[in-house]
Amino acid sequence: MQKLTLKKIAQELDVSISTVSKALRDSHEISKDTREKINAFAKLYNYKPNNIALSLKNRKTKTLGVIIPEIVHHFFTTVISGIEKVANERGYNVIIGLSNESFTKEVINMEMLANGSIDGFILSVSRETQFLKDYHHLTETIYQGMPIVMFDRALPEVECDKVVVDDVEGARKAVLNLISHGCQNIAIITTKDYVSVGMLRTNGYLQALQESNISMNEKIILKLDDKVNEVEHMNLLEKEIKNLLVKNPEIDGIFAVNEIYALSAMKEAQKLGKNIPKDIKVIGFTDGILSKYASPGLTTVSQHGKQIGEKAAHLLIDRLENEHIDTPFQTVVIETELIERESTF
Amino acid sequence: MQKLTLKKIAQELDVSISTVSKALRDSHEISKDTREKINAFAKLYNYKPNNIALSLKNRKTKTLGVIIPEIVHHFFTTVISGIEKVANERGYNVIIGLSNESFTKEVINMEMLANGSIDGFILSVSRETQFLKDYHHLTETIYQGMPIVMFDRALPEVECDKVVVDDVEGARKAVLNLISHGCQNIAIITTKDYVSVGMLRTNGYLQALQESNISMNEKIILKLDDKVNEVEHMNLLEKEIKNLLVKNPEIDGIFAVNEIYALSAMKEAQKLGKNIPKDIKVIGFTDGILSKYASPGLTTVSQHGKQIGEKAAHLLIDRLENEHIDTPFQTVVIETELIERESTF
DNA sequence: AGGAGTTACGCAAACGTTTTCGTGTTAATA
């Protein structure tokens, strides 16, 4: 019934705890007889060493802490599946904390985990953290010797390993694609600039326009506030987009920095009687489920979330297992890929 | 730099470890002077007790293990967000293991966690486990004194707390809704019967037909094999559905047991020139993101995943924190809700 | 037979806590 321990085995077999431990680790210090007896007993009653005790002894938990802003989000979910895959392959567990885009929750979550529960962090900072620009919890964690790998929303101010996508380039390629399909009045639906990836993608958009000699038109650049993402303001998003489309009927292409924006744009455009892709072509960012099952299927810039997670986990575990060597911090860029579906041709 | 421990504080302040421990817990055994001195020092250098040591001492980790078949799945993701919410509120962490619908991975994952890493499990069994009907890993875990709460895919054979939705009733309501909208030839797209929730939903479908005096038509009952869910067989799903629709042009309503099936059905129907909802009305199961953003919006049976997660976490923690009392096992049924969108009217 | 070497095991410390109990010092009481 109760979990078997070395002590209980020792009592049962009338030997010392150390003998049991050594026997189970097949030490030559122990006679073949005793070794076999102990091993048989342990196997019979399915002895498994206690992880907590091992963690305490080794000062390693073999557990990675993952902090993400939201789990109900396909991108983060694919990243986690990548992390979990390599973590498992390399003998680690994954413990997950959600910040819900809140700075305070991010800090609390990290503090809960940093006191021995995990060996290192993989994280994507919350929107609020980016907004407040308060990174002391990150720098302090690193200072205390706990490695961090940041992904997606990486902060240049924090020195650590990072795995990012080339947001600028991904956006640029997307917009160039729209242009190559003949779009001349390409709107962008993006976030306010303090969201790092939003800004980067906006930059890519601007770059593409510039190198194609299309002058930018401020009226068709829609920078949305955070609150449109909250459930209570669901239709705010739709209103803003509708407004954009109605006031600027010349729009023939839309680049949206995420799936939701892109889908909403398609839906609003369709409501206004526009045909996609004939009248308006749309490209989104993040190859989630939504894009695949939208009608028409949405052309998107895939970020390869699973790859990001895998790489992040490898970076972290590599660093954990080579603590003596101090490798310089790396920033790995995962290539984006344009996945073309019916929304553009 | 290195983490502060009681021992280091003790050395620094020239008192014993026990004194430090007691002072930090504001024991009256320690003089006010010493207490204040120690507390000030601890605060200054931001002392936090080591979780692992506490876990070992208390034989409690304050961590819940969650095992799910897939994380890239909106339903499970909402459940996790519910679990995480109440876990955090009640001072617990959440460690996640993915079975990828594999029996072996489920077993390995549970074994990794069961040896001290967590206090209890919340899990939804893998498809393969249901198929093999091998539950020894579950019963053994329970036998060893570690509580389990099963959700969604619950097994009658295993005695533990459960949180489920009333799949039969949810499906029945959905199909009745179709009928009330005038559908007479309602197809169902479901899974093979060994998937428990698939079968239950199929039963609900049959019930609704029967009580409406509509005779069932085997030709429009499509039971899909697992492999259609795998990426390699992506278009297999579509082919099967197309086949169904072409061979049975009288179909005027479709009930699908999950979002993907429903979306694919809509897409195929549309390709065949059918208008949704005019020619064919569609209802899915699981209120995920897909349903909301589909065009037309998909009417679905919402399972309230977040509530499921919250309830499961409460059940588990309640049991953990009342170990002396032995409460009988409960099966909590979360009500489903029909969310009507454009695919039905 | 006496010394050296081998074999097979146990003791104890360590990881970082909490907590019970023991004890030396001081203050209060008879």
Added chain:
DNA sequence: TATTAACACGAAAACGTTTGCGTAACTCCT
């Protein structure tokens, strides 16, 4: 002044491991 009570603190055990070291009992050699 001698006894007791209160106070303030430390020693040690416990949670379950691993591991360096000590040592009793043999075996072997000369």
